[in-house]
Amino acid sequence: MRLRFQSRARIPFFFLPMAALFLSAIPGTFGQAPSMIGTLSVLPGQSVSGFLEVPAREGLGTTIPVTVIRGAKEGKTLALVAGVHGYEYPPVLSLYRLKNMIDPQKLAGTLILVHIANLPSFQKRTIYYNPYDWKNLNRVFPGDPDGTLSQRMAYVLTEEVVKKCDFLIDLHCGDGNEALIPYTYWMVSGQREMDETGKAMALAFGIPHIIIDKTRSRDLNDSRYLGNTAVLLGKPAITTESGYLGKTDEESIRRNIEGILGVMRLFRMIEGSPRETAPPVWIDRYEVVYSGTDGLFYPSIKMGHYVIKGQKVGQVTDFLGSVKQEVYAPFSGILLYIINTPPTSKGEPLFEVGRVKEEKTQ
Numbered sequence: 001m002r003l004r005f006q007s008r009a010r011i012p013f014f015f016l017p018m019a020a021l022f023l024s025a026i027p028g029t030f031g032q033a034p035s036m037i038g039t040l041s042v043l044p045g046q047s048v049s050g051f052l053e054v055p056a057r058e059g060l061g062t063t064i065p066v067t068v069i070r071g072a073k074e075g076k077t078l079a080l081v082a083g084v085h086g087y088e089y090p091p092v093l094s095l096y097r098l099k100n101m102i103d104p105q106k107l108a109g110t111l112i113l114v115h116i117a118n119l120p121s122f123q124k125r126t127i128y129y130n131p132y133d134w135k136n137l138n139r140v141f142p143g144d145p146d147g148t149l150s151q152r153m154a155y156v157l158t159e160e161v162v163k164k165c166d167f168l169i170d171l172h173c174g175d176g177n178e179a180l181i182p183y184t185y186w187m188v189s190g191q192r193e194m195d196e197t198g199k200a201m202a203l204a205f206g207i208p209h210i211i212i213d214k215t216r217s218r219d220l221n222d223s224r225y226l227g228n229t230a231v232l233l234g235k236p237a238i239t240t241e242s243g244y245l246g247k248t249d250e251e252s253i254r255r256n257i258e259g260i261l262g263v264m265r266l267f268r269m270i271e272g273s274p275r276e277t278a279p280p281v282w283i284d285r286y287e288v289v290y291s292g293t294d295g296l297f298y299p300s301i302k303m304g305h306y307v308i309k310g311q312k313v314g315q316v317t318d319f320l321g322s323v324k325q326e327v328y329a330p331f332s333g334i335l336l337y338i339i340n341t342p343p344t345s346k347g348e349p350l351f352e353v354g355r356v357k358e359e360k361t362q
């Protein structure tokens with residue numbers, strides 16, 4: 001994988017061999033091999049930014065902007081991935097801010113920041129889909145080096161990010177069309193130690209609604225989701241949702257940053273312990289209701305409201321204004337997200353309901 005290189009080391013890039021010699025003279029770095037992400041080479045105490053290359057096929061390729069911050073001290077590697085969906089901005093903005101907040105000299109371990117995983121979608125402002133193959137990147141993991149552009153992007157992320165980290169956070173939010181309350185997916189794999197770590201990550205991130213998600217495939221060849229891919233490769237992971245409707249609000253950005261810092265404290269990458277938060281609301285069942293037809297969606301309930309089983313949540317009309325489908329809550333629970341712009345297409349989500357867990361224990 002070729003890499004366009006941009007180094008924040010004090011010594012210019014073209015003197016890199018000399019820089020390596022210089023760095024090897026600093027106590028604590030002597031003899032330590034550089035970390036490699038793509039062709040990005042990172043020594044202890046360095047922050048390096050560049051691009052992972054997704055090789056072109058039939059003239060169509062792309063790049064993935066990343067920053068690797070390797071602490072001066074030994075520690076774990078935490079991967080933070082934003083922009084798997086290109087219309088989800090708070091996670092993207094959070095990672096650019098975080099890049100400037102973290103001092104490699106005070107960091108233990110390594111942060112891999114994937115700034116915008118899905119650059120084609122980001123640049124063309126598309127929800128869900130990559131505009132060049134109309135696939136949803138978060139449904140094609142673990143990817144395929146010989147597949148379409150999205151599948152090749154997933155493959156690069158699996159090889160260069162998932163396989164090279166110890167833990168992963170896949171940062172999402174409501175897409176450009178989704179009104180969404182913040183929540184975290186804790187993916188339960190059945191592997192006890194991994195699940196306990198994932199739970200600790202979800203709690204340390206600090207969002208008060210946590211979905212206990214036992215629905216993900218346990219077949220790595222059909223992992224589909226980035227977070228699930230990480231879990232199936234033995235890397236504890238959570239998927240977070242903070243932000244909505246294509247906004248760039250400060251509250252959603254700060255929630256992401258505070259969450260990431262909480263997980264970094266959990267893994268002792270920075271000083272301090274995760275902040276105390278109120279016990280979360282555990283969601284033990286969730287369901288997405290999809291549109292049965294093309295047309296316009298009219299929601300009748302707001303995000304975060306509680307709906308009763310059978311309650312009408314909205315309706316879909318055709319392009320001439322006739323009602324074609326009324327949609328109802330499949331069970332009682334919290335409306336985690338609801339589509340809040342008019343366009344809808346057959347098979348696309350309309351809303352997601354989460355059932356609040358009643359028992360105290362997990």
Ligand SMILES: [Zn+2]
Pocket residue numbers: 084085088172173175
């Ligand atoms: Zn998303």
